Amino acid sequence: MPNYEKMVVEAAKEMARQALTVSTWGNISARDPKSGKIYLTPSGMDYKKCTEDDIVVFDAKGKRVKGMRKPSIEKDMHIYIFQHNPKFNAIIHTHALYSTIMAVAGVELPAITEEFAQTLGELAPVSKYAIPGTPLLGENVSKVIEAGHRAALLPNHGALVVGEDMKIAFRSCGVLEKASEVYVKVKSMGLEPKVIDPADVGHMHRFFTNSYGQK
Numbered sequence: 001m002p003n004y005e006k007m008v009v010e011a012a013k014e015m016a017r018q019a020l021t022v023s024t025w026g027n028i029s030a031r032d033p034k035s036g037k038i039y040l041t042p043s044g045m046d047y048k049k050c051t052e053d054d055i056v057v058f059d060a061k062g063k064r065v066k067g068m069r070k071p072s073i074e075k076d077m078h079i080y081i082f083q084h085n086p087k088f089n090a091i092i093h094t095h096a097l098y099s100t101i102m103a104v105a106g107v108e109l110p111a112i113t114e115e116f117a118q119t120l121g122e123l124a125p126v127s128k129y130a131i132p133g134t135p136l137l138g139e140n141v142s143k144v145i146e147a148g149h150r151a152a153l154l155p156n157h158g159a160l161v162v163g164e165d166m167k168i169a170f171r172s173c174g175v176l177e178k179a180s181e182v183y184v185k186v187k188s189m190g191l192e193p194k195v196i197d198p199a200d201v202g203h204m205h206r207f208f209t210n211s212y213g214q215k
Contacts, residue, residue: 004030004039005052011092011166012047020094020173021047026158027072030166031082031089036060040078042069073133080138081162085145088162090169098180099159102126106155109180110195116179117201118208119172124151124159124179132157151176 011028015021024047029040038058041047045054056067062079064071072078078091102109102124109124111117127144130137141160144152150172151161161176163169186193196204 002032003052004032004037005055005057007166008039008041008055009050009052011090011170012041012050014170015092015094015173016047018174020092020096020177021158022095025095027074027078027093029078029082029091033089037065038062038079038082040071040075042067043072045069074137076133076135077138077141077160080135081142081145084142085162088145088164088169090163090166091160092163092169092173093154093158093160094173094177095158096173096177096180098184099124099153099177100157101184102180103153103159104156107153107183109151109153109176109183110193111179111201112183112186112193112195113175113179114196114204115175117196117204119168119175119205120150120161120179121148121205122198122201123149124153124176125149126153126155129155 008028008030015026024044027041029038031038040056042054042056054069056069056071057065059065074093081091106126108126111122125144128140130140141152145162153159159176161169161172163172183193
């Protein structure tokens with residue numbers, strides 16, 4: 001059985017190492033698809049110092065079952081997304097620079113790079129605004145995921161990606177941030193980013209999902 005506490009701690013440390021967040025902001029969760037338990041990062045702790053004992057565990061209904069730490073204020077968002085999107089078992093909420101720029105601008109991110117098309121599909125939409133830590137934020141972001149997207153930009157806040165597992169979610173974080181940077185820099189040149197044709201996006205996304213890499 002996977003050690004989900006260890007998985008979340010390692011992902012949180014990597015998020016900090018890659019500068020995908022600022023200080024103690026951002027949060028990560030994983031779900032055990034067999035038990036339905038949700039493993040979440042604690043609130044306001046230095047991720048570089050987090051241990052497995054700092055992870056807070058909830059059952060599928062959102063009741064705390066393990067952990068003494070105060071959970072991330074976005075616990076309702078993570079729980080709500082898992083409850084309404086059962087195919088995904090990892091959520092990473094970042095405060096990375098360029099994806100946050102896109103979110104603050106209220107500009108959705110289309111497939112402008114091939115790796116974006118392959119991993120995230122056609123679009124990373126902007127969700128409706130809600131105050132951080134509120135159940136409404138979870139509902140708003142989940143609507144984006146339920147519509148078939150793997151990433152959402154949170155207005156004036158940051159970004160969120162989902163994945164079938166933590167490895168997939170982390171890969172998507174890097175792709176989202178790179179595509180956001182490319183978009184911002186192309187716009188800064190006074191040019192319009194060229195968007196990949198939806199038919200080509202669909203082909204690449206299906207190929208990447210079903211045939212790419214060592215199976």
